[in-house]
Amino acid sequence: MSKGTLFDKVWELHTVGILPSGQTQLFIGLHLIHEVTSPQAFAMLRDRGLKVLFPQRTLATVDHIVPTDNQARPFADDLAEEMMQALEQNCQAHGITFYNIGSGNQGIVHVIAPELGLTQPGMTIACGDSHTSTHGAFGAIAFGIGTSQVRDVLASQTLALSKLKVRRIEVNGTLKPGVYAKDVILHIIRKLGVKGGVGYAYEFAGITFEQMSMEERMTVCNMAIEGGARCGYVNPDQVTFEYLKDRDFAPKGADWDKAVAWWQQIASDVDAEYDDIVVIDAAAIPPTVTWGITPGQGIGVDECVPTPAELPESERAIAEEAYQYMDLTPGKPIQGTPVDVCFIGSCTNGRLSDLREAARFAKGRQVAPGVKAFVVPGSERVKREAEAEGLDQIFQAAGFEWREPGCSMCLAMNPDKLQGRQLSASSSNRNFKGRQGSAAGRTLLMSPAMVVAAAVTGKVTDVRTLL
Numbered sequence: 001m002s003k004g005t006l007f008d009k010v011w012e013l014h015t016v017g018i019l020p021s022g023q024t025q026l027f028i029g030l031h032l033i034h035e036v037t038s039p040q041a042f043a044m045l046r047d048r049g050l051k052v053l054f055p056q057r058t059l060a061t062v063d064h065i066v067p068t069d070n071q072a073r074p075f076a077d078d079l080a081e082e083m084m085q086a087l088e089q090n091c092q093a094h095g096i097t098f099y100n101i102g103s104g105n106q107g108i109v110h111v112i113a114p115e116l117g118l119t120q121p122g123m124t125i126a127c128g129d130s131h132t133s134t135h136g137a138f139g140a141i142a143f144g145i146g147t148s149q150v151r152d153v154l155a156s157q158t159l160a161l162s163k164l165k166v167r168r169i170e171v172n173g174t175l176k177p178g179v180y181a182k183d184v185i186l187h188i189i190r191k192l193g194v195k196g197g198v199g200y201a202y203e204f205a206g207i208t209f210e211q212m213s214m215e216e217r218m219t220v221c222n223m224a225i226e227g228g229a230r231c232g233y234v235n236p237d238q239v240t241f242e243y244l245k246d247r248d249f250a251p252k253g254a255d256w257d258k259a260v261a262w263w264q265q266i267a268s269d270v271d272a273e274y275d276d277i278v279v280i281d282a283a284a285i286p287p288t289v290t291w292g293i294t295p296g297q298g299i300g301v302d303e304c305v306p307t308p309a310e311l312p313e314s315e316r317a318i319a320e321e322a323y324q325y326m327d328l329t330p331g332k333p334i335q336g337t338p339v340d341v342c343f344i345g346s347c348t349n350g351r352l353s354d355l356r357e358a359a360r361f362a363k364g365r366q367v368a369p370g371v372k373a374f375v376v377p378g379s380e381r382v383k384r385e386a387e388a389e390g391l392d393q394i395f396q397a398a399g400f401e402w403r404e405p406g407c408s409m410c411l412a413m414n415p416d417k418l419q420g421r422q423l424s425a426s427s428s429n430r431n432f433k434g435r436q437g438s439a440a441g442r443t444l445l446m447s448p449a450m451v452v453a454a455a456v457t458g459k460v461t462d463v464r465t466l467l
Helices: 006-013 039-048 078-094 109-115 130-138 147-156 181-192 207-211 214-222 238-244 254-266 313-326 352-362 380-388 391-398 448-457
Strands: 015-018 024-027 030-033 058-061 097-099 124-127 141-144 158-161 165-172 200-205 231-233 276-281 288-290 298-300 341-344 372-375 423-426 442-445
Touching (some): 006 015, 006 200, 006 254, 039 078, 058 109, 109 214, 109 380, 124 130, 130 141, 130 214, 130 231, 165 181, 181 214, 200 214, 214 231, 341 352, 341 448, 352 380
Parallel strands (some): 030 124, 165 200, 423 442
Antiparallel strands (some): 024 158, 288 298, 288 442
16 A cells, blocks of 8 residues: 555545545545535535534535526526525535625636635545545645535535545656646546546645746646546645745735745655556647547547557447447547537636637637537636636637636536537547537537637637647
8 A cells, every 4th residue: 555645645644534435535635516416415404403613614506507697686497596596505504605696706616716825735625526635736635525425524624435545646747739637637538447446545745846836736626536536635735835925815924924834734745665666758748638428538639540449449339339420430630620619717727827728729810610619717706816817818818708707618507508419529528428518419628729729710720720
C-alpha cells in the first residue's frame, strides 16, 4: 500500500475510527450541496428526527436545474421550481449558508467553492455530485457521494469509506500550442481506460502539472472520476497558495502564514511509496476529441476513428455500440465531422481562463450557418469578470449566445438540451448516450478552444489550424 503520499496523510488526519466492516469512518471538513441530491437526504433526516450536526461546514448553491436564459421565478419547469423551494426551505431550517441566484456567488458548485477560497489543501470534501474530484486540484481529498451518503454527512459529518490505493500519474514536458488541460486528461483516460482507476486515488504530478494554473489543474482533477478513480489530486505548491491568497474564506494575516506552512507539510514526501506509477510525455499529447460513448473513446483530432481490429478484444463490443450510436465509420477521420451544437461551459471548462482562451479564437470569426453555439459561465462571479473584460461582446459578435451561470447542457436537467440526432461539440465531461438531453443526441468532448474551432467551421476542426 502507498505510504507518505498526500492521500495517506489527509486520510490518517481525518480518520475517526475503523468500523466493523473494515471501512474507515472519515471526518468530512467541507460538505457542498445543491438542489438535486439533497431534498431526499433532508427528508431522511426529518424521518429520523435528526438535525444537521455542523451546518457551518455545509454550503449550498443551485446549478443543475437552473435555466441559463430566463431565470425568473417561478421556473417554467414545475419540478425544477419544487427542487429550488426545497433547498431554500432546508437551508433556512438548518442554518446552512445558501448562495442563491442573484447572490453574486451562485454558480456550479465545483466552480464557486474554489473561487470563494472554501476549497483548501489538506481538506476532506464531499458533495452529492460525481465531479467533486475537481477540488483535489488544491491538494484536497474530495469525493462524489450518493444521496444516502449526503444524509450521513449532514447527520454525522462523517463517511464510511474503504481506503484507496494511490497511483502517481506523472506528465513531463511542455504541452504543444493548441493542447490544453482538457486534452491531457482525455489522453490519460484514453491510455488507462474508464475503469483503470477503480480502487485508486490519482496523484497528478510532474513538470506539466507544475506548470499548469489552478484552473487547468481543476479541469484535470474534475475528470479523474471519468477514468474510474474515486478522487484525483495535485500536491499544493506556490501556484496553489497564490490562487488562494486573499480569497473570501482563505486564512488571513498570521493565520495565512501558519496555513501555508502546514499545507507545505502535507504534500507527498519525496520518498513516498505508490501502488502504481505511470509516466507520460506531454509532447505526445495531441488536441483530443472523443468519438464514442465513453470519455475513454478518444483520439487525436488528426486521427481516424479506430477500427475493431485496432482495439483490444475487451473494447470491441462497446466500440461496435458506439459506431452505431454515433453514426461514425471506423477508419474515417474524425476531423470534418459536421456539428450542430457547440457548448462552452460546465464544471470542467466554465471558468474565466477557459472563456478567455475560447474568446481568443472566436474574436474576428463567425459561427458557421446552421450551428447553434452558446457560452455558459460557471458562476455569477465568472460572468461578472468575463463581462468586465468584454469577453461577452466578443462571443456575441461572433454569433455565440451568452447565458446565465449553471450546469446547462452538460447534463441537460434544464431547458438546454440537444434535439433528436443533433451532434454536439462540448467542453463538458461526459459523452454518455442521452447525456445532453436527447435520447438520440450525440456528444464529442473537446477543449473550449476546439469547440470554437468546430463552431466557426461547422465541423470538427484541429484548433491548431486557427492559431
